[in-house]
Amino acid sequence: MPDSTMPPVLRSPTWARLTRFSGKDTVFAADLFAREAWATLARELGDGGAYSFAEATALMWVRPDAFAAGVARKVLAATQAAGFRPLAVRPVRVDRCGARALWAYMCRWATVERLWLLDALVALGPGLLVLWADDTGEPAAARLTALKGSNAAGRRTGASLRDVAGSPNRLLTMVHVADEPADVVRELGILCPWPDRAALVIEAAARLTDGACCLLEDAIAAVETELPTLGTPAPDTATPSPGDLTAGPLERRWAALWAAAHRWPLLTATAGPAAWPEQESRSPWR
Template structure:
């Protein structure tokens, strides 16, 4: 008789995604998304189903990106989060590779040029960023308030924020070097835990964060950031240049050379395509980066 144990193993299921997203159509996509389902499995194993829903709704996810570390503004970003009433629950240095870049922005790159993807790959190759889970002690939904605080990826759209957005504080110069990434809503918190962390690291991160969330505690960020900076030391803002970098400059040579080439290319290479790809869910049809 054939061994049928694999056919009867528990399925890698997910939640009612409509409880974790406000966007019609997004719930259907996330129900099929392997990163989202995998991370939900970690949350339910650690916290139970109701605990998983509560965690996704109460925790905000931020990746202080390698460009913020290289620019020397990561500490200002973390200080601004404390000042805004967020409490750090858990943190890990995190690398993102080329496949991770595409996974992280899989649903959001419909306007991206191929050049933009190359630049994001070069950014990720600089070194790690710092992944932080936060609680919002003001009583609001943590991910929604963090998304608002983060600010637009286009500097011109931040004019009404009076320089108070995290991306302004970090010194983001354009829509490529945005310095700070944040999960937009609870569904994204779940999915991005699956993108950023493999099983063992995700389990440890969730356990630490859930404990601090329940006990009103916080994690120590300075040691985690020091581990990131040991691999990717702050380099500062590169001096302005006029030459358009070659693609090879982004991936060869010393770290400082690659950082300067990335900064220059982000200001000179095309980042938006005129003809976007298909929208992932209906709400995206109304979005345009041109205004």
């Protein structure tokens, strides 16, 4: 175990070990969130333990729209039914800058309207961060990503968590997961500050070893206290303005967000620059 009296160092792993995509390792080696979170993992678990943790853990953020729609518990139950075991859980609030960081590499097709909507979504209240183990023995993050389903309802095949949640479109996706081990590391750096991240990692690593589950109920209830179920808003024929997303009571903002997510353009005709070659092959239009 590293000396706890020493300050953390912004170190980097061999990122190619944690990603299957050519070029992504180079991008993450320069990403401050990724480097910061790896420093936490290596400090608390040692380098070998850090690799094992990233490879054996799946990260999920049950988003504020899932709580507003009243489907968060269904998503969590479906995840457990699929063979995932909860290791650690925290209510986590993401601000505008956190939203930009979380989806920095994946918003190359996003319109400005979509960014406004993401800001309004995270402003609704907290979501729920859960770290999972996959007791089927498969790579945890990859299998949870497959279970999550596409952000476009028409592209989903088979049952998915987003089908369980009733996700209607690319904006109201209800659940976010880290795609692979490299993303598990980076997103821990975005979603948790240093002390909270260290405590979360230590707790989850202990349960990875002993086969225990964490209890979800208290954390779920804490989020629900701040963001109660609002349900699916009634159809509204009026197109919301940006001000409708930020002003007034929670119920009004949620209704405006729901309406705007169905009316505002979410995809640009051409993409911004790709961060690594694999992204060039991803097009929401194909």
